[in-house]
Amino acid sequence: MEAIERYSTSNDLLTLIILLVLILLVLARKLFSHRFEDFISLVTSGKFLVIKSKEHKALFGFNVIMLITHILSISIFLYVLYRQFFGIENNAGILLLRITTAYSFFVLLKITVEKIIANVFDIDEIIDTYLYQKHTYRNFISLILFPASIILVYAQNPQPWIFYTIGGLYLIIIMFSYSRVIQKNMNIATRNWFYFILYLCTLEITPYIILYKLITLT
Numbered sequence: 001m002e003a004i005e006r007y008s009t010s011n012d013l014l015t016l017i018i019l020l021v022l023i024l025l026v027l028a029r030k031l032f033s034h035r036f037e038d039f040i041s042l043v044t045s046g047k048f049l050v051i052k053s054k055e056h057k058a059l060f061g062f063n064v065i066m067l068i069t070h071i072l073s074i075s076i077f078l079y080v081l082y083r084q085f086f087g088i089e090n091n092a093g094i095l096l097l098r099i100t101t102a103y104s105f106f107v108l109l110k111i112t113v114e115k116i117i118a119n120v121f122d123i124d125e126i127i128d129t130y131l132y133q134k135h136t137y138r139n140f141i142s143l144i145l146f147p148a149s150i151i152l153v154y155a156q157n158p159q160p161w162i163f164y165t166i167g168g169l170y171l172i173i174i175m176f177s178y179s180r181v182i183q184k185n186m187n188i189a190t191r192n193w194f195y196f197i198l199y200l201c202t203l204e205i206t207p208y209i210i211l212y213k214l215i216t217l218t
Contacts, residue, residue, distance in 0.1 A: 013092070017076060021072050025143075031061065039066070039140065042136070042140050069139070069146075070139045071100065074145070076150075077145055079096050082099070084160065111131075114127065130182075137180075138177075141170065148166050
């Protein structure tokens with residue numbers, strides 16, 4: 001009975017977060033209709049990246065909304081992933097809050113360090129476009145993951161292979177999109193290859209290795 005109550009409580013909290021994500025998407029659609037439509041068409045057209053990369057500072061409000069939806073969407077998936085493979089004995093709400101807080105801290109810290117390093121090495125102009133395109137793909141892919149996460153939240157005893165498949169596809173799409181971003185900025189990368197390799201090693205590879213080590217040690 002207690003397990004059922006904990007499961008119900010966690011689903012109630014997840015439902016609130018899902019509703020919050022939907023509200024944010026409606027808000028983005030309402031306040032930034034043209035930008036939102038261009039963003040959604042990213043799967044078939046790169047117009048959003050080409051046009052908006054030149055005016056990314058003017059998209060601050062839209063980017064903030066999409067960043068929040070990204071954090072919440074990924075947090076939902078990480079929570080149901082943890083629930084599936086490790087189970088939750090108690091304090092489901094606290095665990096969900098910890099996952100959301102930890103991932104938010106990870107993302108925001110990474111963005112901050114990226115900007116600091118770009119400023120220190122005086123490569124802001126070089127990195128800004130690359131970061132904008134990378135973050136745009138990241139936010140878009142998390143929206144694709146969102147419906148799958150909703151299904152997993154309410155599914156009764158989903159099979160582990162479903163999680164492996166979704167997680168694997170997500171990683172493949174992420175790597176493919178990042179390779180496209182690097183390809184789009186290849187001219188800039190080759191002219192500043194030392195800084196670009198330093199950036200990739202420091203902020204694209206190392207943080208995820210550290211995060212993986214922390215998770216496995218925990």
